[in-house]
Amino acid sequence: MLNIHLILFLAFGAVAVAGAINLLAQTHPINSALSLIAVMAALAGEYLLLGAEFVAAVQVIVYAGAIMVLFVFTIMLLNAGVEERTKGSRVAVLFGIPGMLLGSLLVAWVLLRHSGTEAVAAGALPGSPATIGPLLFHEFLLPFEITSVLILIAIMGAVVLASKPPSSPVPPRKGD
Amino acid sequence: MVPLSYYLVLSGILFACGVTGFLIKRNIITIFMSIELMLNGVNLSFVAFAAHWHAIGGELRGIVPLSGQVFVFFVMVVAAAEAAVGLAIIIAVYRTRETLNVDQVNLLKL
Numbered sequence: 001m002l003n004i005h006l007i008l009f010l011a012f013g014a015v016a017v018a019g020a021i022n023l024l025a026q027t028h029p030i031n032s033a034l035s036l037i038a039v040m041a042a043l044a045g046e047y048l049l050l051g052a053e054f055v056a057a058v059q060v061i062v063y064a065g066a067i068m069v070l071f072v073f074t075i076m077l078l079n080a081g082v083e084e085r086t087k088g089s090r091v092a093v094l095f096g097i098p099g100m101l102l103g104s105l106l107v108a109w110v111l112l113r114h115s116g117t118e119a120v121a122a123g124a125l126p127g128s129p130a131t132i133g134p135l136l137f138h139e140f141l142l143p144f145e146i147t148s149v150l151i152l153i154a155i156m157g158a159v160v161l162a163s164k165p166p167s168s169p170v171p172p173r174k175g176d
Numbered sequence: 177m178v179p180l181s182y183y184l185v186l187s188g189i190l191f192a193c194g195v196t197g198f199l200i201k202r203n204i205i206t207i208f209m210s211i212e213l214m215l216n217g218v219n220l221s222f223v224a225f226a227a228h229w230h231a232i233g234g235e236l237r238g239i240v241p242l243s244g245q246v247f248v249f250f251v252m253v254v255a256a257a258e259a260a261v262g263l264a265i266i267i268a269v270y271r272t273r274e275t276l277n278v279d280q281v282n283l284l285k286l
Contacts, residue, residue, distance in 0.1 A: 009178045013186045020193035029205045050227045067259045074263045083203045096199035100192045107188035111181040119177035124227040147253045154257035161264035
């Protein structure tokens with residue numbers, strides 16, 4: 001039987017993994033940022049497959065939209081060029097790639113070996129905003145309000161950090 | 177029907193790619209993007225576990241139903257705050273150091 005859920009899962013998963021590997025392979029930060037956007041869009045597809053519509057929409061709007069625009073803006077503001085390779089990074093490659101392969105193989109082996117017959121149906125979650133909204137404003141009201149304070153503090157911190165320092169040395173005038 | 181473990185394997189692969197990027201990249205912005213990739217991998221396992229929990233009727237055991245999706249929402253909010261502050265720090269570092277290479281940013285003071 002043609003399992004459309006599995007096919008869609010594999011397609012989105014392939015896009016996500018390809019984007020993640022491309023993020024590692026590219027040397028220019030703007031290419032890495034664009035492949036990260038591809039990863040986030042593919043993950044939004046996975047959320048939609050599970051039925052988490054609200055999460056998928058927030059993923060596209062907040063992650064792929066707002067946060068990645070901030071990244072791309074910073075890359076362009078700082079005029080970031082191609083990454084320089086240094087001696088330290090070669091050592092990191094030597095340990096990082098075998099570590100990644102080992103870790104993912106171990107995780108995959110454990111999960112595939114010890115998972116029973118639990119399967120997740122397509123659209124298993126009731127994830128519409130109508131079901132998430134009451135949760136946010138009843139059970140999780142205090143964390144929700146605290147995050148608004150967190151966002152406010154983060155905005156003020158970002159403004160303070162990114163603004164020019166007030167005690168910047170003023171060049172002496174010619175008359176002095 | 178897709179087994180729950182497939183979702184967890186995909187989430188683990190994304191997290192491992194994030195860790196690798198964190199280790200091998202020298203550009204501070206790319207390192208920051210690797211952290212975002214790790215957060216995305218964790219979010220996927222949150223949603224997959226929420227779907228699984230909902231499918232097996234876990235809300236009968238005293239857990240708030242569907243709370244996995246709410247946790248994903250909070251992770252995204254914290255990631256947004258983190259991105260704003262982190263990128264401002266990167267701008268401040270670049271203003272004083274004139275470089276984005278983490279090997280040359282080795283002093284805590286400006």
